[in-house]
Amino acid sequence: MASHYIHFIVNPISGGGTHNINAQMIRNFFPSYVVVVEYTQYKGHAMALATAAMENDPYCIVACGGDGTVNEVASCLVKSKIILGIIPVGSGNGLASHLKIPKQIDRAMDIISKGRTIRIDAGKANNYYFFSNMGIAIDGMIIKKYEKAKRKKLMAYAWASFVAAFEYRTAETLLNINGQNMWIEPMLLFISNSNEMGYGMSLTPRASLTDGKLDIFMVPKINFFEKLQLAFSILKGTTESFKKARMIKCDTMNIVVPKKIFIDAQIDGEYHYLKTNKVYVTILKESLSVAF
Numbered sequence: 001m002a003s004h005y006i007h008f009i010v011n012p013i014s015g016g017g018t019h020n021i022n023a024q025m026i027r028n029f030f031p032s033y034v035v036v037v038e039y040t041q042y043k044g045h046a047m048a049l050a051t052a053a054m055e056n057d058p059y060c061i062v063a064c065g066g067d068g069t070v071n072e073v074a075s076c077l078v079k080s081k082i083i084l085g086i087i088p089v090g091s092g093n094g095l096a097s098h099l100k101i102p103k104q105i106d107r108a109m110d111i112i113s114k115g116r117t118i119r120i121d122a123g124k125a126n127n128y129y130f131f132s133n134m135g136i137a138i139d140g141m142i143i144k145k146y147e148k149a150k151r152k153k154l155m156a157y158a159w160a161s162f163v164a165a166f167e168y169r170t171a172e173t174l175l176n177i178n179g180q181n182m183w184i185e186p187m188l189l190f191i192s193n194s195n196e197m198g199y200g201m202s203l204t205p206r207a208s209l210t211d212g213k214l215d216i217f218m219v220p221k222i223n224f225f226e227k228l229q230l231a232f233s234i235l236k237g238t239t240e241s242f243k244k245a246r247m248i249k250c251d252t253m254n255i256v257v258p259k260k261i262f263i264d265a266q267i268d269g270e271y272h273y274l275k276t277n278k279v280y281v282t283i284l285k286e287s288l289s290v291a292f
Contacts, residue, residue, distance in 0.1 A: 004084070005034040006112070007053040009046050009073055011065030012039050016151060019089040021064050022079060029109040040065070043270075044071035057102040058082060060291065062112060063113060066090015066152075067198060071268040074161045075129040078122050078287050085112040085291045091152040092198020092269050094132035098209060098292040112291045119286040120209040123193045125279055131288070133192040133204075136255065137278065138168040140264030143271045153183050161231070170221040176254040177216065187227075188219040191253065191281055195278060203239050203245070213249040220244060255279040 011192040012020050020122035023037040036053070038044045052072045062085030074084050075096075088096035099118070101108055123130040141164040142157070149156035188258055192204040192215045194204045207284045219230060222244055233242045240247065255264060256278050263274040 003101055004032065005036070005056065005058045006030055006060045006062060007050075007056075007058040008035065008037045008062045008085065009049050009053075009069070010037060010039050010062060011046065011048065011063075011069040011090075013183065014065035014069060014090045019064075019092055019105065021087065025105075026109070029083040029106075031111060033196070040069065043068070044072065047055060049078060050076040054080065054082060056154060060085045060112060064089060067092050067094050067269040068135075070095055070263050071131060071270065072127070074122070074131050074288060074290075077289075078129055080283065081289070083117055083289045083291055087112075092157075093109075093197045094198035095194055097198070097200065098132070098194040099197040100198065101288060101292060108183045112290060114291060117289045118210070118292050120213060120288050120290055122216055122287045123191065124282045124284060125191075125265070125267060125280065125281045126274065128267050128272065130191075130193065130207075132194045132268050133190060134265060134267045134281070135188070135190040136265045137173075137189045138164050139168070139188065139190060139266045141168050143266035143269065144264060145202075145211075147271050159198065165224075165227050165231075171257050171259055174254075174256045174258065177248055178250045178252065185221045186218055188217065188230075189255070190217040191215070192217065193283070194286045199291070201234055201269075202237060203234065205240065206247075210286070211249075212283060213251055214281065214283050216246075216248045216250060216252070216253065251283050255281065 008077045027035050038049050046069050060083040063070045064087040068125045074258050078082050086096050125134050142160045145160035175182050190203050195207040203217040205213040233239050265274050266273045
């Protein structure tokens with residue numbers, strides 16, 4: 001049964017709820033398969049649904065949603081033989097963009113039906129998996145503000161970034177990267193597995209899902225004029241030429257923020273309140289099969 005059973009997990013409110021993915025539409029694309037379709041009702045539900053679906057040994061579990069839905073489903077499938085399918089109907093769609101999975105639902109369904117797969121790396125921060133990127137420092141504050149927006153659009157993200165640029169206060173941080181210690185007071189500490197953040201933007205254009213490395217993009221405490229320069233370089237895709245930035249490839253990284261008890265973080269575009277001041281980040285090479 002496994003080779004002819006596909007399980008779809010649909011987030012009905014992804015991308016503002018404007019998509020029209022339903023069970024009948026899906027079954028029309030996969031007439032020769034046993035198709036099960038379930039809908040998420042709350043944050044974390046996709047993970048519960050995927051965990052339960054794995055008991056029935058599907059050929060593929062398809063996440064229909066944004067980066068958060070994809071992360072929840074993919075986190076269950078790490079180190080398993082079950083394939084992750086992606087129908088990107090969210091706002092950012094960072095992982096789908098890197099894999100060149102189209103936003104058109106019929107074309108994305110077609111990719112899954114063809115059965116071509118790639119084995120990609122997964123990042124891990126403490127007990128959380130990430131597949132696109134994660135960040136602490138201003139990143140956590142931006143996503144915290146963005147999640148409060150009524151409409152998850154690029155303008156809401158830009159506004160959250162603008163407000164956070166004024167409000168964020170840097171904290172002295174000890175990093176151990178590839179066995180080397182360094183102190184930094186980061187405004188931005190961004191750790192990426194893919195070359196896209198979502199919305200077509202990138203801080204790490206050289207990042208690869210299959211190189212067994214994470215790409216770190218660090219920016220120390222900077223003044224207001226430099227923040228504007230950084231914002232423009234992100235919009236223009238020229239972050240590598242921003243003078244204050246530092247880029248490092250690594251496979252393990254320890255982060256300690258001594259003067260904090262808890263840390264705000266974003267993991268694949270979702271806000272997380274980490275109840276610790278220590279984060280251990282590593283890469284799991286070729287640990288997830290994805291249809292592309």
